[in-house]
Amino acid sequence: MAKTPETPADLTGNPLINPPEAPHGAPPLDSVKPEHFLPAQAYALTKARQQIEDIKANRAAPSFENTIVALELSGQLAGRVMNLFGNILGANGNDALRAIEDDLELAAVKFGNDISLDEDLFKRVKAVYDQKDKLNLTTEQQTLLDRTYKGFVRNGANLDDTAKTELRDINEKLAKLYTAFEKNVVKSTAEYKKVIDNEDDLKGLPGRVKAMYAHFAEEEGLQGKWLIKLSPPPIDIFEYAENRELREEIYRARTNVAAGGDQYDNHQNVLDMVALRQRKAELMGFDNFAAYILDDRMAKTPDAVMDFLQKNQDVYRPAAEEYLDKVKDYAEKNDGVKDFQSWDFMYYSRKLKEETFQMSMEEVRPYFDLEKVLEGLRQHAEKLFNIELTETKDKYPVYHEDVKVYEVKDKQSGEMIGLFYADYYARAGAKNNGAWMNTMRKRGLTDEGENEFSIVTNVCNFPKPTKDHPTLLSLDDVRTVFHEFGHGLHALLAEGNYRSLTCTSVKRDFVELPSQLQENWVREKEVLDTFAKHKDTGAPIPDELIQKIQDMENFDAGYRGLRQTFFGLLDMKWHTTDPATIKSVEDFEDAVIDETGVPARVAGPQTTAFGHLFAGEGYSAGYYGYKWAEALDADVFSEFEKKGLYDKESADRLRETIYSKGGTQDPMELFKAMMGREPDPAALFRREGLLKEDKKPANTNDARPSGKKPPKSGNS
DSSP: OOOOOOOOGGGTTOTTTSOOOOGGGOOOTTTOOHHHHHHHHHHHHHHHHHHHHHHHHOOSOOOIIIIIIHHHHTTHHHHHHHHHHHHHHHHHOOHHHHHHHHHHHHHHHHHHHHHHTOHHHHHHHHHHHHTGGGSOOOHHHHHHHHHHHHHHHHTTTTSOHHHHHHHHHHHHHHHHHHHHHHHHHHHHHHHOEEEEOOGGGGTTOOHHHHHHHHHHHHHTTOTTOEEEESSSOOHHHHHHOOOHHHHHHHHHHHHTTTOSSSTTOOHHHHHHHHHHHHHHHHHTTOSSHHHHHHTTSSSOSHHHHHHHHHHHHHHHHHHHHHHHHHHHHHHHHHHOOOSOOHHHHHHHHHHHHHHHHTOOGGGTGGGOBHHHHHHHHHHHHHHHHOEEEEEESSSSOOSSTTOEEEEEEETTTOOEEEEEEEEEEOOTTTSOSSOEEEEEEOSEEOTTSOEEOEEEEEEEEEOOOOSSOOOBOOHHHHHHHHHHHHHHHHHHTOOOSOTTTSTTOSOTTTTTHHHHHHHGGGGOHHHHHHHOBOTTTOOBOOHHHHHHHHHTTTTTHHHHHHHHHHHHHHHHHHTTSOGGGOOOHHHHHHHHHHHHTOOOOOSSOSGGGOHHHHSSSSSTTTTTHHHHHHHHHHHHHHHHHHHOTTOHHHHHHHIIIIITOTTSSOHHHHHHHHHSSOOOTTHHHHHTTOOSSOOOOOOOOTTSOSSSOOOOOOBO
8 A cells, every 4th residue: 555655854844744833723814925835746646656556555345335435535735725825816916926837826727637537547437436335325326436437537538638638738738727717817907007197087977986996096106197997997987987088098908908919918828728628529539629619508408598599589688678778868968979889888887777767776775784784694594594793803813914714604503614714805917807616625524534624715806995084885785795605605504424425516507506505695775784884873774775675676687687698608609619710719709799799899898808708617618607597586586575585484495405505415306305396597687677488387396305414716
């Protein structure tokens, strides 16, 4: 049997290998430095390889424990090193970390190839799989065995040696391209800066926004000026700036991220990626990359996804075109705008909405102080799932002073079930764009047999408060906070033994259900009353304002739905089209725009900064999953609309099925256990007010579990 390597003397001070004491094994985020990662990974991979050799050298007949579980538990140190690297790089990156990213990712991919393509190891896995019907396994164990075997097959274990060599090369090239793509987006975003000398150019912007841009300018020694960046996203410019030329310039800058033909250009990276993905799919016996990916999703086939998107388009397009015409007519009628452009849409859409509902969107922001929203989120989660979140001070290491850490406990048992790290403020050049959830540690067994709880992060890009202005959120921002914490709850509430199955380790077109579901509570008065307090007076948000928020919920639902459908179709087209026929990113994207009917592109393409698709494989050929899961979440929330927002029986069942099980069971079975039936395909259109025939499904409960017991990686 191979011997686990001794920790080299030069690594004893490496916090990734020999971490300082921290409660509950919390990661050493404050002490790890860029120079620690490469030597830590090298040692961890050496240890992991010896663990694999131990499995192969075992003279006992292959069994579930000595092969499948042993493989599941191998390489945990290597996984932890890469997990921390990814979390820190994404949220608080720097040039030193980016300089080693290629080497780290390539080493990880090579190791993954070595495991997946190891013929002797696969023989042992197959030997166990072939006798699965005789092993008397639990559902969780059966799932682990099935996922392990199919994982080998999907990663090339059955290929001949020539094909394996080519697949290795493809995987390594893709890893480099994913890294390059994300670097270009981050660098391109950080590079743009617009200095404003005359405050008149900012006419129409709320005071909070001008104060933020003045603060940015002061940080760079530009006293008496204003500095506009692309991070945090300059949404307020598009919604409020009366200066049309400024809106256009910022719009073009934002849509030209990583598309400007300079050193951070992603055009060729995209074309290279889709070609390599196509070839990978062909090696694996599939017609295209989408077919390869979807073979392991709820949707199963590209045809099923295309049919789903077409049904969405049939409903959304007429409503979207009607809405867009209203916005254009409004712009022409009020400001004489005859050449309506994309940088005009958010500005006039906001004004039309405000006039229609007789309210200003700025009216709600004073009620959405981020700190109060987080307090409301805490109360909501505690009430829904019977848990307790307690903020700690200086107890756990963090990678930046802005990060807050909460302990999460189950109220009924008193058991600690997780740590939650909250990092909400933008850091241009250091933090990736967008909002996401990630796990620094998933629920599951250690090498020593301890079942560790999850350690979860939520990351956003809101403006940091200034001395005069707190961080005030829009209603959409509040939804984002609840959305990402929904992903967090999926991990915090996880049960199970095997990390590859717990938390958000589910089929990608199911993973957005737990997150999007939480957004539904945001618009409810019972929930708003817990946190929507005026920043100055502390007065609760008026009932009439809540009513207007609810009334305007579906005002532009068709347009929003069509845009998401476009993104899903763009993704599918990239991964079902023969790459040899694609000559131009812009032309390719424009064809999809024409097909869906969204407004024509007037600046850079979406594709070159579309990280969901091209900064990795997480959502590639899977972006449709947002709409797919949205249909499921509308259906599930109907249960709470009917029985009460915090109905205990429904909430307990929700935790027991959707949130705790992770990938240990088939997602459709979990849905049916929650709802007692198959999904209602019309639930989303009904919620959006776009369903012409309102035929609700019979809600029988025969598929639900009868007992109370037993009552997720970056996702965005």
